[in-house]
Amino acid sequence: MVAFGVFLSGFVISEPAPYELVMAAQIGLWFLLGLKISRANAPLLVLLLLFNVGGMFSLTVMKDMSGGPMYVAVSLFLALSSVFYAAIIEDEHRRLALIFKAWVAAAVITSMLGIIGYFHVLPGFDVFTLYDRAKGAFQDPNVFGPYLVPPALYLIYRLLNGKLSEAPLAIAGLMVLSLGVLLSFSRAAWALFAFSAIALVAIMLLKERTGAFRLKILSLSIAAILVMMLGMAAAMQSKKVYDLFESRAKLVQEYDGARLGRFERHKMGFLMSMERPLGLGPMMLGKMFGEDEHNIWLKSLTTYGWLGFVCYIILIWWTLIIGFRNLLRDRPWQPYLMIAWVMVAGHALIGNVIDIDHWRHVYLLFGIVWGCAALESRHQRAEREKRLHPAPPPPAQADRSLLDY
Template sequence: MSAVDAQIRPFNPQAAAVQLMISWIMAFGVFLSGFVISEPAPYEVLMVGQVALWFLFGLKISRAVAPLLALLLIFNVGGLLAIMVLPTILTDQVLYVAVSIFLALTAVFYAAVIEDRPQRLKLIFQAWVAAAMITGMLGILGYFHAFPGSEIFTRYDRAMGAFQDPNVFGPFLVAPMLYLLHGMLKGRLTESPLRILGILILSFAVFLSFSRAAWGLFLFCAMALVFIMLLKERTNAFRLKILVLSLTAVVLMVMALVVALQFEKVRGLFETRTQLVQEYDGGHLGRFARHRLGFEMAMEKPLGIGPMMFGKIFPEDEHNIYLKSLMAYGWIGFISYMSLIVWTVSMGFRYMLRERPWQPYLMISWIVLIGHMLVGVVIDTDHWRHFYLVLGIVWGCGAAEWRYQRAKRA
């Protein structure tokens, strides 16, 4: 048996039905992550039970996944210490810390199930694409008030799908878009029209979110994927295919954008959102001023000021994940968070271009992770469910590589 065969184990015939069922339940959890219009969402309800049952019935945390668990635990210990310094602890603050711990466990869960069977990656991304297409269409239909009550899928005249915030809705769609783009570039030309249609729908939904962070994330990730694939696939035929299909997709997206801008409502909001510095960014106690004041405050408050306290001191929340980690989790949380990010990024970079069955999923997730680190300068990603999914995918692929190398040495 080769090292790859040892890593990608065939299903045990006696346990095939059970394995299929639990894998589909896991994928259904990923699907539900696209529908968080109220909290607690169905995603939380399913995942709490699912994570407990998987570990109860033997899902193991290997040495390759253990650092992820350790760093996330230290991060949340920082959150617990930060909440202890508060003179009065509110229920919402306790719930905030509880959600942080829950999301940390979901990242470890995804890493463990992927290491156990990397074949589940395809199911995860297919479920993610299905959720993105449905919530994306809801955002588009809601924006244009296509049916009575559709305004529930918008906020401040911005599409948000089945989410509570357009700034989370837009980034959620980026990884599924990359998955479709990768399939278009690597797959058969006969399948490209359906993938291009999917990319157009998701691109339009991201555009209608009018989230500058989502726009930047979308463009960065798309260009990064094409660039990395050009480095990896060096045949002239493949490069020509990438050039033709990429140009086709760009032309279609530009045409869709031109059509969208014919609507006065879309054009007016687009002109407003494309301004580099908005009214709430600059000025006294604007976004950037709050960042500076917050980092100065961190020098005086090593344990942080507690979750949800920054917005009570200043006009708005941190809108910066690095400042958020300092304020809500203290220096302990900040150091563990930065250590986790550096470790994850470096691990993904080492393994990203190795020819493995999980290589495309690792590459997509690594690019999305880098994009989230960049947009994290101007937005909070602390409780984004899909961010912890991406984190778990990268660590799961890294753990699969670790098992592969062990099998190869043996």
């Protein structure tokens, strides 16, 4: 059920998606059967609930409530899903491998849908593109691209740290995901992929102490970069791909710096939010200016008010701090924590130019980092118990010759 739920996160064409329906039923079932929220995960629950309380307050200032309650309901569900992932990971760390394998499977399939649709390989697959950009089974290419990056990072880790016999499969999957990220033509996804891959390799070089292993990581990293560059070069042979890449590669697009463009909307939105402690309400800024916030900090102000804004900032920083504290500890869950922590940091950076509020995989990443932190807390408690109450020595063996006598 966990794997199936994570797998469905790659197919979100409308809200509520099948992911919501399956996970809502699963969350209720798990907690009814005794799943508990530990003290280590309680801050995550409290911060996310307060964040959503801010969203509920923002509904009270809306004149037109259409869409607002559903938006807040989805926000609350995603918050509970994050706490759920943290709780099941703390309960059994081996579920992390299951989660990432399901994520890789979903990402490869949705990426292939986007690639097939982009190149018009099969009729009817145009539905998986938008504005000549691959979007897979998502509503927006800007969500599709970043969704592919965490599983791509997992494959990079397996490539650098796994067996050579597994390398061809990892390379094939990585090529599919890299091409999907490229064809999404999302500048945020490109930047996220580059930042995350570099950060992952840097952390692995810090963690591994032997020169031979570091040389292996560097060699394989260079080889992987060359393979991806060859793949990009092959894709660029298509004039359609090259022209759109050239257009999207500009740092500032016309709709960014134009009058009432993205950056001016950011400025006006922040000024308006300073006068409205309860926020503007879900999607209201988009109705005012014709475009959404495209900035997670502004989004938290307009949709969740001052309370939500403060809670979201605390959540981001607390997540990064507890993850960083345990980043290099040699534990079975360390690779998954490393990938999730890098991705949370990367999403916090791209959140300056894009809205990541309802991205399902971001809440999954929060759950992974907090779940691993709870595992470390439990591990530390067990170690202290061992030191304070050492096990008694085994009874001495009796002298059989004496017994015989």
